[in-house]
Amino acid sequence: MRDLVFNYFVRNLTKYAYKILKPATYKHNRRYWPFYRVVRNTAGHIDQVFFRNTLIADHRLKLNNRHSKCMLIATGPSIKKIPKHFFKHEQLDYIGVNGAIALSEVTFQHYVIIDHDFVQNRFDLVERVLDTACNFFTTARCLDYILRKVKIEQIRCQFKIIEITSHGKNELFMGNTVLVDEKVKSPYFYNGYGFSTQMYDTVFDYYTVAYTALQIMSGLNYPYIYIAGLDMNNFNLPRFYETLDAKQPTLLNQHTQSILAAFETAAYFFKIQNVSVYNLSPYSLIESFEKLTLDQDTIL
Incomplete structure (x- = not known):
């Protein structure tokens, strides 16, 4: 209990000192x-992240895909x-998000969680991700919450820290706030x-x-x-791993509407990159990708 009080006091003291020492664009x-x-690195992308002088994320390590095909598992009710x-x-690599780890039959090579509310509210599922040999893509805020609760030596996954552009700005981890202007020539x-x-430059977040x-899958080539599970409808229903209660x-x-427009983008x-994308949710509101039926195995 005394350690918790001490850590709480130290963190609040350092927050106050940081506010005084740094300009407002660094306040995050x-x-x-x-x-x-x-x-x-020279491009401004994160190469390494250290926590209390311990290397916690190393982006210099090359990520090798096991296969040319992958499946993103979202958490819509259609998963069932x-x-x-x-x-x-x-012959598939599996990429999970949020509560997809509840599918115990899946071996995930990559995982993505960017919602700190999910990390706080369903830390039981986050712990299951931490105990796998996956590449865990997450944000600085989610990472910080995790490292407050779990010792580094208890973590099996490899952290990969991504920086989110949201509402036209990117708050760089231990860096400045960068404004993203569509008028600037950009791909x-x-x-x-x-x-x-x-x-590792930035990723966009449209809810x-x-x-x-x-x-991230595009970046992994x-x-x-x-x-699977990209339903975007029946929002009153629980996600496949949840209950109504x-x-x-x-x-x-x-x-x-913003989500639908983003998936059109x-x-x-993917079209100009010659990447084939298929939606396995037949009643999904997302019509941007070709839908496959599940009455036959059309993946391989």
Whole structure:
């Protein structure tokens, strides 16, 4: 108990000191300083992240895909209707988001969580991710919450820290706030929505982690992508791993039009990159990608 009180006092003291020492454009880092150190390359992308002088994330290590095809597993209710053999293909890499780890039959190579509310509210599922040998893509804020609760030596996954552009700005980890202007010549914009092909530069957040995950999959250079559980409808229903009595709130229904437009942008970029993307949710509101039926195995 005394250690918790001490850590709480130290963190609040350092937040106050940071506020005095740094300009307002750095204020988002007040919860991290002086516990974190970020090393960037000449392009300004994160190379390494240190926590209390211990290397916690190393982006210099090359990420090798096991296969050319991958499946993104989102968490819509339709997951329950997909035959289990779709989740056990030996020729697929699996990428999970949020509560997808509840599918115990899946071995995930990559994982993405960017919502700190999910990390706080469903830390039981986050711990399951930490105990896998996956590449765990997450944000500085989620990382910080995790490291407050779990010792580094207890973590099996490899952290990969991504920086989110939201509402036109990117708050760099231990860095400045960067404004993103569509008028600047950039490969990231189409019809007003951004899509990043370089995951360590930035990724865009349009209210759903599945969109962020698609940008990471693009950065991993998968030529074939299958998406399961991307329903974007029936928002009153629990996610496949939830119950009606234990259902986390969602804002997806309030931002449906922006989400649909963003996925149109994703489809545009995948098309010009010659990447084939298939939606395995037959009644999904997302019509940007070709839908496959589940009455036959069309993945391989």
